[in-house]
Amino acid sequence: MRALFLRDLVLALRAGGGFGLGLAFFLIVVVLVPFSVGPSSELLGRIAPGVLWLGALLACLLSLDRLLAVDWEDGALDLLATSPLPLEGVIAVKAAAHWVTTGLPLVLAAPVLGVLLNLAPQGYGVLVLSLALGTPALSMIGAFGAALTVGIKRGGLLMSLLVLPLYVPTLIFGAEAARRAAEGQDPATPLLFLAGITAGVLACMPFAAGAVLRVNLR
Amino acid sequence: MGGFCALSCSGSDIVMELSVTDLAVGRGGIPLLAGLSFGLARGRALVLRGPNGSGKTTLLRTVAGLQLPMAGRVEVGEDSVAYAAHADGLKAALSVAENLRFWAAVFGQSGIDAALRAFDLEPLAERRAGQLSAGQKRRLGLARLVVTGRPLWVLDEPTVSLDAASVAQFGAAVRAHLGHGGAALIATHIDLGLEADVLDVTPYRAAADAMAATDEAFL
Numbered sequence: 001m002r003a004l005f006l007r008d009l010v011l012a013l014r015a016g017g018g019f020g021l022g023l024a025f026f027l028i029v030v031v032l033v034p035f036s037v038g039p040s041s042e043l044l045g046r047i048a049p050g051v052l053w054l055g056a057l058l059a060c061l062l063s064l065d066r067l068l069a070v071d072w073e074d075g076a077l078d079l080l081a082t083s084p085l086p087l088e089g090v091i092a093v094k095a096a097a098h099w100v101t102t103g104l105p106l107v108l109a110a111p112v113l114g115v116l117l118n119l120a121p122q123g124y125g126v127l128v129l130s131l132a133l134g135t136p137a138l139s140m141i142g143a144f145g146a147a148l149t150v151g152i153k154r155g156g157l158l159m160s161l162l163v164l165p166l167y168v169p170t171l172i173f174g175a176e177a178a179r180r181a182a183e184g185q186d187p188a189t190p191l192l193f194l195a196g197i198t199a200g201v202l203a204c205m206p207f208a209a210g211a212v213l214r215v216n217l218r
Numbered sequence: 219m220g221g222f223c224a225l226s227c228s229g230s231d232i233v234m235e236l237s238v239t240d241l242a243v244g245r246g247g248i249p250l251l252a253g254l255s256f257g258l259a260r261g262r263a264l265v266l267r268g269p270n271g272s273g274k275t276t277l278l279r280t281v282a283g284l285q286l287p288m289a290g291r292v293e294v295g296e297d298s299v300a301y302a303a304h305a306d307g308l309k310a311a312l313s314v315a316e317n318l319r320f321w322a323a324v325f326g327q328s329g330i331d332a333a334l335r336a337f338d339l340e341p342l343a344e345r346r347a348g349q350l351s352a353g354q355k356r357r358l359g360l361a362r363l364v365v366t367g368r369p370l371w372v373l374d375e376p377t378v379s380l381d382a383a384s385v386a387q388f389g390a391a392v393r394a395h396l397g398h399g400g401a402a403l404i405a406t407h408i409d410l411g412l413e414a415d416v417l418d419v420t421p422y423r424a425a426a427d428a429m430a431a432t433d434e435a436f437l
Contacts, residue, residue: 074309
């Protein structure tokens with residue numbers, strides 16, 4: 001398991017596009033927002049939590065379609081399936097590696113991008129906390145989507161259609177927590193819901209993903 | 219996957235690595251082979267022959283546990299199969315040694331030197347797998363079998379894109395594996411220079427309507 005995790009990290013680093021691509025996409029989306037809604041700082045500050053969350057979610061989605069497709073194309077997935085590692089573990093480890101290469105940089109970059117959107121000063125801490133709590137669920141749900149569509153040519157679009165609706169609860173509570181904090185309200189309730197959703201996803205999704213992957217490999 | 223069968227399966231005192239009973243296999247719900255029965259003892263190799271599309275790959279995938287049999291049983295020791303198919307599962311961005319070390323770690327083994335030596339990969343150990351030729355990649359894919367440490371090799375056309383010298387190397391590696399009490403089930407069209415039993419799957423071809431429609435695709 002550790003070997004697989006390290007291999008995925010090394011591959012993301014060497015192949016390029018692992019750490020950088022999602023982050024650059026996040027940056028560009030956030031920079032484009034003032035161009036589209038106008039430079040009113042009061043308006044930008046109001047929509048900042050939602051925009052940052054939506055940007056992080058889309059950036060996360062960007063690299064998901066290659067999560068299992070690469071291993072499927074070069075035959076490594078078949079070989080992993082016949083190895084002593086359980087497929088559930090393989091999926092969970094790959095989702096964890098995806099989070100470290102995509103989700104974690106987004107979490108760390110979000111405060112910097114918050115400045116670009118004139119996010120209220122009291123909102124930064126909770127924004128980072130909500131992203132840190134929510135993005136692991138995004139990676140894990142995305143791994144489930146990747147397992148569902150593995151082996152389908154051009155499956156990336158189909159995967160996005162399947163996965164985006166599943167992202168809704170995480171997006172609602174994550175953006176709500178950040179918005180409440182920015183407006184000076186208590187963000188505890190949405191944060192607790194967000195943490196609960198993530199915990200549930202991390203507990204259940206590896207098994208669902210392992211099951212669909214087993215069917216897909218047949 | 220079938221039950222555990224490390225000891226004798228059929229009452230004889232030969233130690234069987236693999237035992238297949240009345241097996242029927244199919245691809246995408248279409249039956250390909252039916253009524254297959256064979257055993258494979260330790261130290262023996264079995265070569266599968268048959269024309270393209272006759273179901274050799276499907277049979278090997280079933281034995282490896284990647285798909286379920288349509289009927290019959292595959293009895294193979296738990297965690298005993300090392301499977302190698304057309305694709306080698308190599309990562310172009312990793313070096314030869316890193317690729318092998320990864321698979322060794324996955325299979326809980328250590329030490330890749332023997333595998334590098336068996337397939338003459340030592341001079342290439344630090345080269346990226348993406349820069350290897352097709353034949354060199356294939357040798358690396360086969361070297362992976364050595365680092366798995368598993369007793370039953372299930373090989374699908376292992377000699378594709380190998381030159382004559384490499385085929386001889388591969389034959390030697392299989393012989394060494396058999397000599398250590400391993401077994402090998404190989405689908406191939408060329409002569410590997412092994413003392414192997416040959417099973418032609420052509421007579422076992424399933425009639426297209428011999429099986430009732432299955433819901434395998436939904437299970």
